[in-house]
Amino acid sequence: MASNQNNNLMIISSSRIILPDSTEPTPGTIEIDKSTGKIIKIHPYKLSINDYNEEQFLDVGNNVVMPGVIDAHVHLNEPGRTQWEGFETGTKAAAAGGVTTVIDMPLNSIPPTTSVSNLQEKINAARGKCWVDVGFFGGVIPGNQDELVPLIKAGVKGFKGFLIDSGVDEFPRVNEQDVRKAFEKLQGQDSFLMFHAEMEGSNTNILETESKEYYEQIPPNNYEKFLLSRPQSLELNAISLIIDLTKQYKNNVKTHIVHLSASDAIPLIQQAKSDGINLTVETCFHYLCLSSEKIPNGKTEFKCCPPIREESNREKLWQALLDGTIDYVVSDHSPCTADLKKFDDKEEERDFIKAWGGISTLQFGLPVLWTEAKNRGVSFKQLSTWLSKNTSKQVGLHDRKGEIKVGFDADFVIWDPEEKFEVTSELIHFKNKVTPYLGNTIFGVVHKSIIRGNIVYDKSNGGLIKIPCGELLV
The missing domain is CATH 3.20.20.140 (Metal-dependent hydrolases)
Known part of the structure; x- marks a missing residue:
């Protein structure tokens, strides 16, 4: 049974995440609030899919997660x-x-x-x-x-x-x-x-x-x-x-x-x-x-x-x-x-x-x-x-x-x-x-390319999304 039922959550887990305070890629799990597009928590270890709803969880294995x-x-x-x-x-x-x-x-x-x-x-x-x-x-x-x-x-x-x-x-x-x-x-x-x-x-x-x-x-x-x-x-x-x-x-x-x-x-x-x-x-x-x-x-x-x-x-x-x-x-x-x-x-x-x-x-x-x-x-x-x-x-x-930090996009x-x-x-x-x-x-x-919690490009799933979600920064 998933312990977290927040439907606005997106979870990314990887063996190699580029964090600001680490000189080398580190295992970790990133929690994202999709309603705001912001990072809300970073765990310094990989969490299991059992901790979340399956549709929320994205385990990218050994792929690098970079800003x-x-x-x-x-x-x-x-x-x-x-x-x-x-x-x-x-x-x-x-x-x-x-x-x-x-x-x-x-x-x-x-x-x-x-x-x-x-x-x-x-x-x-x-x-x-x-x-x-x-x-x-x-x-x-x-x-x-x-x-x-x-x-x-x-x-x-x-x-x-x-x-x-x-x-x-x-x-x-x-x-x-x-x-x-x-x-x-x-x-x-x-x-x-x-x-x-x-x-x-x-x-x-x-x-x-x-x-x-x-x-x-x-x-x-x-x-x-x-x-x-x-x-x-x-x-x-x-x-x-x-x-x-x-x-x-x-x-x-x-x-x-x-x-x-x-x-x-x-x-x-x-x-x-x-x-x-x-x-x-x-x-x-x-x-x-x-x-x-x-x-x-x-x-x-x-x-x-x-x-x-x-x-x-x-x-x-x-x-x-x-x-x-x-x-x-x-x-x-x-x-x-x-x-x-x-x-x-x-x-x-x-x-x-x-x-x-x-x-x-x-x-x-x-x-x-x-x-x-x-x-x-x-x-x-x-x-x-x-x-x-x-x-x-x-x-x-x-x-x-520009960095993977809590509170950032x-x-x-x-x-x-x-x-x-x-x-x-x-x-x-x-x-x-x-x-x-x-x-x-x-x-x-x-x-994959992810913008404010939205997957806009997914190589394994047809490439680019159909509807644009980019913002104008003015």
Whole structure:
């Protein structure tokens, strides 16, 4: 006879749960109140199904129970470019990959999230279409500084600006004066400024090591041509400016570098952090798991900005992540239609310079990173810190998400780190099935994704649920 008859209970029992106060996975049983979506009790041991109603009890055996992944850099593109991605397809992909919260970037939707009215359009487009919880970033563009504080009050989690051409006309780059105006408006606000940190400058040499004649001889379908066009000095220029401005404004505005790819900037960032500069840094799955030497000719699905760089650069990024210089890892899921990747052309004719720069990873970030990380001795606790705890802190959700604690949202990814699978088109839930990971075999099969006590993805029971239950975090 079951001893607990509360019909609102959900029970998860596992031999491997990632808890905040434990360095290794530990056996445990989690009690969830489904009426509130909150964790109400954590037992430091596995309980038996005999202690509960059978329909309440979920014994996941030796699968890892980890806080749901919080991806704080996702382009969902709706409204306006919904043919690229949308709330439905993007959040379904997230749920299938163990991502329980995404934060949507202010571009490439039309309109961009640069005013309260534009944010409202975004919210209206998202309602009823989200399989996971969704928050929003605002944008900084020339002339919209008076919109920033109202956007904070409307619920955006932070602001992003570009110091180089963004690739879309409706989201122009900002210059130093625009950035100063944003700093002035955000003084004392509970928010932060993010930057796509590439910027041209007097020290920028597009061809840092090669001659112009050599560059012009490289065929356009060769990745090296694109890589030489986006040197590390672009990132160094931008990061130097951001650090200097953060100093000038006496750390009254927190700043953040998105998608760091240039290892040359690591000493600069380390010094800034050592000096107490209010700066955080992210990198992406693709910078940690891919290298330029292995990108075949014509494979424009590998193009992103900043670019995937050399193997030696990748190793230095890993070291910076492991030593805490880089705070967390995100997807920068930036999809587009196949024609914008020049897939209509033969591979030998695809032009890396002209192709859209963005990589689709949202559904596969956890296993892609784990496949690389497990060979480096990375613990599940480190993985969870990079993918959940630190991202939740960044976007102000650390009082309810990112860790398995009593009182927190019951957001989990339940996965088997020893099981492997092949990335196939049939598995992909994001709208345009263009990704550099297609055909790869990777470790880490997601079995269930749970959001506030709701199973939204169950591999053994048909995959995604039929009706979305994601909330908008505004």
